[in-house]
Amino acid sequence: MKRKTVSLCMIARDEEALIGRAIKSALALVDEIVVADTGSRDNTRIIAEGYGARVVDHTWRDDFAAARNAALAAAGCDWILVLDCDEFLQGIRPLEFQRLVADPAAAGYRVRLSGDFDGGRPERIAHIRLFRNHRDVRFQYPVHERVAPSLIDHAAAAGLEILDAPLTIIHDGSAPEHASRKRERNLRLLRQAAVEQPAEPYFAFLLGSETLIWLDGDVLPVAGLRASLQQLQSAWHTISAWPPEARRAVGFGSLLAGDLAAALLASGDAGMAAAVATVGRRDWGDNASLCLQAVRAGLVSLAGENEPSQRELLDAQIRADLQVAEELLAAESTAALRGLRVRLHCCRGDLALAEGQIALASEAYEQALSSNQDHSAAWVGLAECARLAGDRKRALRLYLRAVTASEWNVRAWERGCSLMEELGFHDNAQSWRIKAQEQFPERSTVAPAPVAAATRRVSDVVGIWQLLS
Numbered sequence: 001m002k003r004k005t006v007s008l009c010m011i012a013r014d015e016e017a018l019i020g021r022a023i024k025s026a027l028a029l030v031d032e033i034v035v036a037d038t039g040s041r042d043n044t045r046i047i048a049e050g051y052g053a054r055v056v057d058h059t060w061r062d063d064f065a066a067a068r069n070a071a072l073a074a075a076g077c078d079w080i081l082v083l084d085c086d087e088f089l090q091g092i093r094p095l096e097f098q099r100l101v102a103d104p105a106a107a108g109y110r111v112r113l114s115g116d117f118d119g120g121r122p123e124r125i126a127h128i129r130l131f132r133n134h135r136d137v138r139f140q141y142p143v144h145e146r147v148a149p150s151l152i153d154h155a156a157a158a159g160l161e162i163l164d165a166p167l168t169i170i171h172d173g174s175a176p177e178h179a180s181r182k183r184e185r186n187l188r189l190l191r192q193a194a195v196e197q198p199a200e201p202y203f204a205f206l207l208g209s210e211t212l213i214w215l216d217g218d219v220l221p222v223a224g225l226r227a228s229l230q231q232l233q234s235a236w237h238t239i240s241a242w243p244p245e246a247r248r249a250v251g252f253g254s255l256l257a258g259d260l261a262a263a264l265l266a267s268g269d270a271g272m273a274a275a276v277a278t279v280g281r282r283d284w285g286d287n288a289s290l291c292l293q294a295v296r297a298g299l300v301s302l303a304g305e306n307e308p309s310q311r312e313l314l315d316a317q318i319r320a321d322l323q324v325a326e327e328l329l330a331a332e333s334t335a336a337l338r339g340l341r342v343r344l345h346c347c348r349g350d351l352a353l354a355e356g357q358i359a360l361a362s363e364a365y366e367q368a369l370s371s372n373q374d375h376s377a378a379w380v381g382l383a384e385c386a387r388l389a390g391d392r393k394r395a396l397r398l399y400l401r402a403v404t405a406s407e408w409n410v411r412a413w414e415r416g417c418s419l420m421e422e423l424g425f426h427d428n429a430q431s432w433r434i435k436a437q438e439q440f441p442e443r444s445t446v447a448p449a450p451v452a453a454a455t456r457r458v459s460d461v462v463g464i465w466q467l468l469s
Contacts, residue, residue: 004101005031007075007133008083011067012036013060015085016043018172023051025088029097030081036071062189065139068147075133082129082147083169087113090168100130100165107132107155108147109165130165143189144206148251186210201235205252208232209259215408216377217292217343219259219266221443229267232260236276247283254284261293267442270300288340291325295347302354318351342368342375349381358385376405380412387419395419410440 008030012019023033033053037045038060045055058070072080079101083089100109108131128148131137136154139145148162155162187210194203208231213220235256239247247253257280264273274297280290298318305311322344329341349364362385368378383398399416402409413436420429436443 003098004079005077006079006081006101007031007077008033008081009068009071009075010035010083010085011038011058011064011071012040012044012048012085013038014040014042014044016047018085019044020047020051022083022085022088023048023053026081026083027051028094029089029092031077032075034071034074036067036074038067062192063142065141065145068139068145072133072138078133080131080133084171086172087169088172090170092167096166103163105161106163107158107160108151108162109167110162111165111167111169113169113171127169128162129169130167141202142193143186146251152251183210199238201238202252204231204235204238205256205259208235208263209255212259212263213408215406216346216375217339218296218377219262220408220410221266221440223441225263225266225442229263232256232263236260244283250284254280254287254290256280257284258289258293261290261297265293265296265300270297273297274301286324286328288325288328288337288344291321291328292340292343292347294321295325299347299350299354315351315355322347322351338371342371342378345371346375346377346381349378353381353384353388356388358389361385374405376402376409376412379405380409380415383412383415392419392423396423408439410436410443413439
């Protein structure tokens with residue numbers, strides 16, 4: 001069988017510090033390198049050409065899809081591999097890579113994108129970065145550009161499939177100032193695109209998702225949550241009005257459902273969050289993330305339900321959703337899903353805790369921490385176990401451990417605050433209450449505090465440690 005050739009296609013602007021690493025990671029796999037330069041003033045071009053790249057100039061017009069397509073138009077190989085300059089491809093043997101592109105049934109491949117993302121968001125869906133070079137396959141949308149819509153159409157017309165590849169692309173989020181500039185630029189382009197194409201729900205979805213702040217798989221009720229929620233709801237209502245077959249064809253539908261459910265949970269609407277997760281699973285299929293959002297919504301509803309028959313129904317549904325999530329995660333062996341597995345352990349712990357099974361709950365939280373010692377939600381779970389067992393001083397130490405793992409854990413601040421009141425640490429409780437109000441202004445359950453009270457930061461928890469020793 002004739003060997004298939006591959007073009008590495010990139011876009012770049014002032015990326016002299018990173019472009020060499022990106023190219024080197026794929027050098028043994030590709031036959032040509034095409035870089036669309038959008039106006040570099042540093043040594044980006046020289047470095048790229050030093051690795052054998054062909055650099056084509058592209059005038060920047062606030063359109064990432066156009067820049068991507070300029071590189072694709074210059075590519076002459078059978079297949080296209082797409083990388084950003086702040087990414088690199090994890091090692092794969094050339095023979096194994098060649099088997100992928102030699103598959104006659106494949107139009108393209110979804111790969112795993114892993115790394116640090118803006119807002120602490122959990123890992124997103126797999127991205128299509130490897131696909132056949134065809135004139136009809138081009139990127140769409142000026143920001144958060146996607147090749148999937150055109151590739152799906154091409155695959156359907158040619159009788160081909162889009163498959164999953166054992167490829168992982170690592171995204172390097174190590175430069176906070178770079179990430180901040182990128183975020184501001186993306187928001188500007190998204191707002192511009194939303195004005196120019198008001199009927200396109202993709203931009204409302206991205207505007208809502210781009211500004212969400214995440215911790216341990218949950219959205220935080222920070223300033224701006226309501227605005228984000230409005231954007232997500234706008235996209236959801238638009239898509240909901242479409243015929244079923246059109247809805248199911250929306251490539252970002254599952255992501256929208258997950259983000260909207262998480263944002264609704266953060267705003268206190270567990271019932272609507274559960275409904276959105278249910279519709280998302282119906283229209284776009286079960287995935288572990290949506291199942292866990294349904295579980296989180298069910299647990300919140302369970303905590304507020306006193307009717308035995310309703311509690312029994314909620315309990316059964318939560319267990320069924322947990323089982324589905326566990327089966328889905330068991331079928332996927334990639335290390336990139338570790339965060340979802342940690343969340344699964346925490347959900348099992350939360351359910352056991354709601355039923356008063358302290359030992360079972362503690363075991364689940366310990367399992368979560370064995371995978372990630374900084375998973376602050378698991379520390380809160382252990383604190384709740386200690387509190388339910390009557391060991392309030394240990395519970396307070398664990399709440400402190402939770403905010404040490406992450407000062408953005410809203411439950412740790414709130415629950416720790418209430419426990420300090422019980423223990424008579426009123427000044428410390430007031431400090432924690434103010435901290436919660438400052439960081440989570442859109443949290444409806446935070447109790448009001450006098451304006452004149454002094455504010456203390458995370459370092460002030462040392463005084464409580466001394467009180468407990």
